[in-house]
Amino acid sequence: MHDLTRRPRRLRQSDNIRELVRETGLSTDDLIMPVFVTAEEDVRRPIPSMPDIYQYSLDRLDRELDELLEVGIERILLFGIPAEEDKDAIGSDTFSDDGIVQRALRHIQSQYGDELLAITDVCFCEYTTHGHCGVVDDEDHLMNDPTLENLQRQVVSHARAGADVVAPSGMIDGQVGAIRSALDDEEFHEVPILSYAVKYASDFYGPFRDAVETEDDFDHRRRYQMDPPNQREALVEAELDVEEGADMLMVKPALSYLDVIQTVDDQFDVPLACYNVSGEYAMTRAADEKGWIEGNEVALEMLTSMRRAGADVIISYFARAVADELP
Numbered sequence: 530m531h532d533l534t535r536r537p538r539r540l541r542q543s544d545n546i547r548e549l550v551r552e553t554g555l556s557t558d559d560l561i562m563p564v565f566v567t568a569e570e571d572v573r574r575p576i577p578s579m580p581d582i583y584q585y586s587l588d589r590l591d592r593e594l595d596e597l598l599e600v601g602i603e604r605i606l607l608f609g610i611p612a613e614e615d616k617d618a619i620g621s622d623t624f625s626d627d628g629i630v631q632r633a634l635r636h637i638q639s640q641y642g643d644e645l646l647a648i649t650d651v652c653f654c655e656y657t658t659h660g661h662c663g664v665v666d667d668e669d670h671l672m673n674d675p676t677l678e679n680l681q682r683q684v685v686s687h688a689r690a691g692a693d694v695v696a697p698s699g700m701i702d703g704q705v706g707a708i709r710s711a712l713d714d715e716e717f718h719e720v721p722i723l724s725y726a727v728k729y730a731s732d733f734y735g736p737f738r739d740a741v742e743t744e745d746d747f748d749h750r751r752r753y754q755m756d757p758p759n760q761r762e763a764l765v766e767a768e769l770d771v772e773e774g775a776d777m778l779m780v781k782p783a784l785s786y787l788d789v790i791q792t793v794d795d796q797f798d799v800p801l802a803c804y805n806v807s808g809e810y811a812m813t814r815a816a817d818e819k820g821w822i823e824g825n826e827v828a829l830e831m832l833t834s835m836r837r838a839g840a841d842v843i844i845s846y847f848a849r850a851v852a853d854e855l856p
Contacts, residue, residue, distance in 0.1 A: 553837045555829070556856045557601035561648065561802075562848040565740050566590060567610040568629040578736035579807055580814045582846055584610060587636055594637070594645060600852035604646040606696065606844055607633060610741055611656050619664055620656030624682035631690040638691035648694040648723060649687045651680060651708070655741040662699035662753065671753055676701050681711035688717040696779070698725040700753045700766075706773035721776035723802060727763040727789060728781045730754035733808030740807065763789050767797055775799065777842070782806040784831060787838040794839025803835050805845035813847075825851050 540550050565584045567574070572586035585593055597605065609630035611622040622628045630649055637647050653676070654662045659669065663676030676699070684695045695712075697704045705724050712720050730751040755762055767778050778797060780790045781804035794801050809831070817824025828847040835843050 553833055554856075555833050555836050557603075557848075557852050559836060559841070559843055560602060560832075560848040560852070560855075561604045561606050561842060561844040562597055562602050563608060563844060563846060564590075564593060564605045565608050565610060566629055566633045568612040568615065576736065576740045578739045578811050579846060580811075580818070581850065582740065582810075584740065587633060590633065590636065591640060594641065597849055598641075598644065600849060601855070602848050602852055603644065604648065606648045606650060607637075608650050608741055609633065609655065616656055616658050618658055619679060620653035622656045623651075623653060624679065624686045626686060626690070628686070631686055634687065634690035634692055646693045647691065648696050649692045651683055651687065651695050651697040652699045653679070653683075654699075663701060671701075673702050677703055677707040680704055681707055684708045684720075685711050685715050685717070688712060688715070688720050692720065694721050694723050694777075696723040696725060698728065698781075700725065700728050700755070703773070705770045705775045709774035722774065723777040723779060724770045724775040725781055725804075726767045726770040726775060726778040727786075727793060728754050728779075729757050729786065731757060731782050731785075731806070731808070733782045733785070733806045736807035736811045757785075760789055760792060763793055764796055767793050771797055771799060777802055779804060779844075780840075782809060783835050783840070783843070784809045787834060790835065790838040790840050800841045801839060802842035802844060803838075803840040805832065805835065805843055805847065807846065810846040825854070829854060 540546055567584045567586050569586050570588055572584060573589045574584040576582045607630060611629050615622045634647055637645060652662050654660055659665055661671050664672045664679065666672055680697060687695055697708055705722055708722055770778060777800045778793060779802040780786055780793055783803035783805045790803050813824050813827055816822045828851050832843055832845060
């Protein structure tokens with residue numbers, strides 16, 4: 530006769546009991562929605578590889594922001610898509626007062642104020658003619674230190690336009706220290722830095738390149754983004770960013786790097802974000818369209834796994850779609 534004194538199934542018999550003893554919570558407060566803003570006018574353009582995700586022109590942006598607020602999503606990560614003629618070798622639109630992100634920030638601040646938290650992606654790849662994340666030399670190699678100078682100009686311009694948080698994403702050595710120094714020099718002491726501290730050279734980024742209309746030769750970015758087999762390197766990168774003044778860290782992508790999320794969370798006492806990236810979104814939506822899975826349910830399961838691994842914050846294209854299911 531088996532001893533059945535302990536019966537774990539007792540705590541699974543009803544929704545009420547399961548919710549009572551649930552170990553990992555997920556709420557709209559944990560989610561950030563990426564938003565793509567284009568310099569064009571009268572645009573709400575679907576992104577073919579990312580169903581239900583759009584590019585918005587400034588004159589049509591409020592529809593998206595209103596819908597997000599209605600479902601309880603109060604934080605966005607802002608990406609700009611400049612006019613083709615505004616792209617150049619150094620991505621100067623990123624630090625122009627009339628740049629697309631700067632104009633979007635001023636619009637958001639005037640229309641929504643503190644109702645919406647605007648985080649800006651700080652990089653250059655969407656804004657350069659060559660697609661690199663900074664300044665390149667004659668042999669098309671990224672130049673680290675000249676890029677730092679332009680990153681400083683970019684974050685100061687974002688802060689002046691009303692950015693609540695800046696999020697450098699280029700994996701440039703020394704970027705957090707340079708950005709903190711530039712913000713403090715201009716009296717933007719209160720603007721936090723959410724660093725893409727651990728960003729892998731991943732093939733999960735493909736649909737994002739469609740979304741921001743950047744060139745699709747991704748191989749060169751393997752020279753400065755991390756090699757997917759490496760985990761110890763993640764701790765090196767995260768430690769450097771914390772030492773340089775990062776207020777929050779990020780691991781990107783999320784789904785294939787849950788072990789890295791857990792390791793970074795165990796080692797560092799700053800808030801940790803992860804990025805549920807475009808490829809993770811696209812493959813879930815594709816399977817949903819085939820009828821093989823129920824997409825939003827799978828999304829909730831994935832997002833919960835990221836919280837369970839240790840992420841305090843999740844950037845996800847699913848944020849709007851799953852918000853109604855969350856507290």
